[in-house]
Amino acid sequence: MRLNNITKNIIYLSTAFFLFLLFCQSIIFALGNDGLSRSPIVGIIQDNQVSIKIKGTAPGNVRIEYHAVNSSISKFSKWGSLSYEDDLTKNLILDEINYNTEYKYRIMFADGSSSEWFTFSTFPQQSQPGEFSFVFSADFRVKYVPHNIFDFISTLSPTFVALLGDDIIADYGGDVNASPPNSVLPAFRSKYMRNFDEHFQAMSSHIPIVATWDDHDYGQNNSDSTYRYKEISKKVFKETFPDYTFEDENGGIYYKFKIADVDVWVLDDRWYRSPMQTADGENKTMLGKEQLQWLLTELKQSTAPFKFIFSGVS
Numbered sequence: 001m002r003l004n005n006i007t008k009n010i011i012y013l014s015t016a017f018f019l020f021l022l023f024c025q026s027i028i029f030a031l032g033n034d035g036l037s038r039s040p041i042v043g044i045i046q047d048n049q050v051s052i053k054i055k056g057t058a059p060g061n062v063r064i065e066y067h068a069v070n071s072s073i074s075k076f077s078k079w080g081s082l083s084y085e086d087d088l089t090k091n092l093i094l095d096e097i098n099y100n101t102e103y104k105y106r107i108m109f110a111d112g113s114s115s116e117w118f119t120f121s122t123f124p125q126q127s128q129p130g131e132f133s134f135v136f137s138a139d140f141r142v143k144y145v146p147h148n149i150f151d152f153i154s155t156l157s158p159t160f161v162a163l164l165g166d167d168i169i170a171d172y173g174g175d176v177n178a179s180p181p182n183s184v185l186p187a188f189r190s191k192y193m194r195n196f197d198e199h200f201q202a203m204s205s206h207i208p209i210v211a212t213w214d215d216h217d218y219g220q221n222n223s224d225s226t227y228r229y230k231e232i233s234k235k236v237f238k239e240t241f242p243d244y245t246f247e248d249e250n251g252g253i254y255y256k257f258k259i260a261d262v263d264v265w266v267l268d269d270r271w272y273r274s275p276m277q278t279a280d281g282e283n284k285t286m287l288g289k290e291q292l293q294w295l296l297t298e299l300k301q302s303t304a305p306f307k308f309i310f311s312g313v314s
Helices: 005-031 147-156 180-194 200-202 228-238 289-301
Strands: 035-045 050-055 060-070 078-081 089-094 102-109 118-121 134-137 160-165 210-213 254-257 262-266 307-308
Touching: 005 262, 035 102, 035 118, 035 200, 035 210, 050 060, 050 102, 050 228, 050 254, 060 089, 089 289, 134 254, 180 228, 262 289
Parallel strands: 134 160, 160 210, 262 307
Antiparallel strands: 035 050, 050 089, 060 078, 060 102, 102 118, 254 262
């Protein structure tokens, strides 16, 4: 049977439209049909609270339903609002969380829909002897995706994973600093979305994440306090990770936490850092005067038998 040109064009258009529908369906599937554009990221438990960062696909109200695995009685976080101002991200706090306990949780939306169930395990009791393990990681970049190393890390079942910097490489593979000023914010956001692939998400949705930055995710190679996009970088860092209750909410991203009878300080070695070309002397600094004094005071006052310091550089 021979087809005339009109019939052929109809077939071509029908085929193209069908492929277009498949393409649209694949995008919807990639974004997730549960209202999330990526899996949640679980934070650390402190004082019987856990912070969880979520990222949705549309503006609206969200909350988390959660309960201990060995219990059927659910609790709920407060409602939070997703908005484009924060890239549809929200930090939600789970209260009355017990230590040494496994929990199930899911994200609930105002329209009554919900995500799949996720699980996480909490830290050993604060200020008490206890066993824990952790994995630390740094310098993973988008050109090496998929990051299936995180699948292996999950099999180790660490108590937490510490990301010590260069969690994106902002100045390679598309330098955010070369973008027009009004494109820097979306460029940073895109870097995190592309680099934190499904393997990382599968891990971070059930293993607590501790994070700080170093030069390449702060902004650029050897970047320091003079980096012109530091406020944008910090905004996207806070959109990406759970709330760590920074010591200076208006400054760098340094903070502390306790696990068992161990005190941990997480430092920011970029926000206050003097430029490399500054002459060596008492005014040249890596941590800045306030952060350094905070660290020294904390170390002197700590009664923990073990003390850890996490930093992007020594």
